[in-house]
Amino acid sequence: MNDERAFPKAEYRERMDRARRAIAAAGLDACICVAPELLCYFAGYDGHTQFSIQALVFGPDGGDEPSFVFRDVDRANAEDSCWLSDLRTYHHGQSDPLDLILGALCERMRGRERSRRIGVCWESYAMPGAFALRLAATLAPAEIVDATRVVEPLRWIKSAREMGYIRRAAGFADAGLAALRDALAPGLTEIQLAGRLEAAVREAGSEYSAMPTWLATGPRSKGSHRTPTDRRIASGEALKTEFSGVCRRYHAVTMQTMWLGEPSAGARASYEGALAGLRAGAAEIAAGVPVGVAEAAAFEAMAVAGIDVSRQARFGYGVSIAYPPSWLEGLDITRESNAVFAPGMSFVLHTYATSPEGEGILIGGAYALTEAGLETLSGGDLELCVV
Numbered sequence: 001m002n003d004e005r006a007f008p009k010a011e012y013r014e015r016m017d018r019a020r021r022a023i024a025a026a027g028l029d030a031c032i033c034v035a036p037e038l039l040c041y042f043a044g045y046d047g048h049t050q051f052s053i054q055a056l057v058f059g060p061d062g063g064d065e066p067s068f069v070f071r072d073v074d075r076a077n078a079e080d081s082c083w084l085s086d087l088r089t090y091h092h093g094q095s096d097p098l099d100l101i102l103g104a105l106c107e108r109m110r111g112r113e114r115s116r117r118i119g120v121c122w123e124s125y126a127m128p129g130a131f132a133l134r135l136a137a138t139l140a141p142a143e144i145v146d147a148t149r150v151v152e153p154l155r156w157i158k159s160a161r162e163m164g165y166i167r168r169a170a171g172f173a174d175a176g177l178a179a180l181r182d183a184l185a186p187g188l189t190e191i192q193l194a195g196r197l198e199a200a201v202r203e204a205g206s207e208y209s210a211m212p213t214w215l216a217t218g219p220r221s222k223g224s225h226r227t228p229t230d231r232r233i234a235s236g237e238a239l240k241t242e243f244s245g246v247c248r249r250y251h252a253v254t255m256q257t258m259w260l261g262e263p264s265a266g267a268r269a270s271y272e273g274a275l276a277g278l279r280a281g282a283a284e285i286a287a288g289v290p291v292g293v294a295e296a297a298a299f300e301a302m303a304v305a306g307i308d309v310s311r312q313a314r315f316g317y318g319v320s321i322a323y324p325p326s327w328l329e330g331l332d333i334t335r336e337s338n339a340v341f342a343p344g345m346s347f348v349l350h351t352y353a354t355s356p357e358g359e360g361i362l363i364g365g366a367y368a369l370t371e372a373g374l375e376t377l378s379g380g381d382l383e384l385c386v387v
Helices: 009-025 035-044 072-081 095-111 131-138 148-154 160-183 190-204 220-221 263-282 289-306
Strands: 028-032 055-058 065-070 087-088 115-120 143-146 214-217 237-247 249-261 314-325 327-332 346-354 359-369 373-379
Touching: 009 028, 009 035, 009 055, 009 148, 028 035, 028 095, 028 148, 035 055, 035 148, 035 314, 055 095, 065 072, 065 095, 065 249, 072 087, 072 359, 087 095, 095 131, 095 327, 115 131, 143 327, 148 327, 160 237, 160 249, 160 346, 160 359, 190 214, 190 237, 214 220, 220 237, 220 359, 249 346, 249 373, 263 346, 263 359, 289 314, 289 327, 289 346, 314 359, 327 346
Parallel strands: 028 115, 065 087, 115 143
Antiparallel strands: 028 055, 055 065, 214 237, 237 249, 249 314, 249 359, 314 327, 314 346, 346 359, 359 373
8 A cells, every 4th residue: 555645644634623513513414525626635535536426424523434435446546545444435337336325324324313414515526417316315305405615615724735735736837837938939839839838837747637728829819718729829929828737636727828929009008907907906815805805906907907897707716626627616706705815725816808909818827825915826917928
């Protein structure tokens, strides 16, 4: 057995203690988690295996060690990365993982049969609809509560070790940005440029990302979330990219727009407007400040600069442990959110504008809020780059 745990057992146990207290405060008798990021955070399990049914089952009692249900072919992976000893496996096609989940659940429900309030973290890409329906039908007539908002926020505040991994991931991302600037030249395709960027990120030490590298040039840059094609970049065009460095599954998402050759005066003005918005929003971030204050400040500055803020999806979002298909954490930095900034949070901040020529301009990167204030980890507040 190899010890591939990212954290000492004491840190995992402290996380589980907080989870138990949270579900107890919510009046839950037990909780079922299937999201791979939660399995990694609480159990230590690191596996790109969420295409199979996997579940962590635990109750509110302090002496209760969680049960981890997963496929038997992944046992070595679990033994190397998990701190848990209660590992319950099933064989694909021969046994039903739901039986193991229910068995672990029943063990925690003894003495609680009268209340039977069971929390399930429904909001996960790893919860197939068909399995969700079967699980709900099998748990009936128990009261089933969506525990996503009970459990997910527990990972928003990062420990010192977590921040260390995020900073390393940010270093990997910065290596990718540097390689992209060096490689940018007329005639190269978007795929070739993405390859140079991704190679540099990997060579720096990055694991695979939860989302692909988004990279688009010229007129394609006006679209959001566009993956690279065989289009060749020409002088005078913009290149827009968004990607991430990853360390022990902790992501540092980075983005930048740069020009191959001198941009127009209008494009410069649009970039400066987006940058002003980023700076204005970032200036409002401090412990105890509602996240909506930062977005309002960012969008107001952009509107003053003449930028259509209706094109902005949001000012930011939390990022940490992530698996495909998304690197987004539950923290949403929007005016509609009731979340409050706190030391230990890690997140993306970004702003968007469109040049008079129709090119998309995206600025932003990875940030952390520490006791000392807001810290830029990668990308972020970058002056317009002309190659």
